[in-house]
Amino acid sequence: MDKTITYLAFGDSLTVGFGAPDGRGFVYSFRRKVEQLLNVPVQFIQAGTNGATTSELLQTLESDPQIQKDIQAADIITITAGGNDLIQAAIPFFYENDAAYLKTALQTYEANYKKIMTQIETLRQGIDTPFLIALIGLYNPLPQVPESAYWVQRFNLFLRKLEQAHIHIVQVYDAFVGQDTRYISEDSIHPNEDGYDELARQIESAISLQHLERLLKQL
Secondary structure, three states, X not given: OOOXXXXXXXXXXXXXOOOOOOOOOHHXXXXXXXXXXXXXXXXXXXXXXXXXXXXXXXXXXXXXXXXXXXXXXOOEEEEEOOHHHHHHHHHHHHHHOOOHHHHHXXXXXXXXXXXXXXXXXXXXXXXXXXXXXXXXXXXXXXXXXXXXXXXXXXXXXXXXXXXXXXEEEEOOHHHHOOOHHHHEOOOOOOEOHHHHHHXXXXXXXXXXXXXXXXXXXXX
């Protein structure tokens, strides 16, 4: 029987592909790339939620039996999280100029992300099948707010602490700097089709063909 890769895309509106035409988000490009590189079919599970914060994603992981089964079955998992935490904090910060909103958002993001990863590892206990996770960092969704670049990079700096042999950190910040007109959609926040293609390229760079081939051999 031929092998099949199961790919679970979990996260917020970036996982959904909001801002690009249907089927043109990074998850679809990445799926096609894995199929081409490994010459195996990829079963795709779309588990993105528009507007989801890390708190909401954590709650889903802890309470939704279907996503728990999907985590256990997945060979590759991508996660986008944190952008909405930052955006929600930036609104009161913008009006009140109080950095405490952004600091609290960062602390909440860090605590929730740790719990998300712990929950995934707990769900995988007793499952011998190897798997890869790609945690996708933030580009700056609010370049019009001068302080946002500092806080986005604080969010991204934390992600590096989660890196392990099977957990790959995908930093996309630099690829988007100065590329607003090229990569950002008309809502001025989400990527457009070209922006999602760039996200997919960054993931492909972070998860090399060597890692994918090693994963396939172990399945």
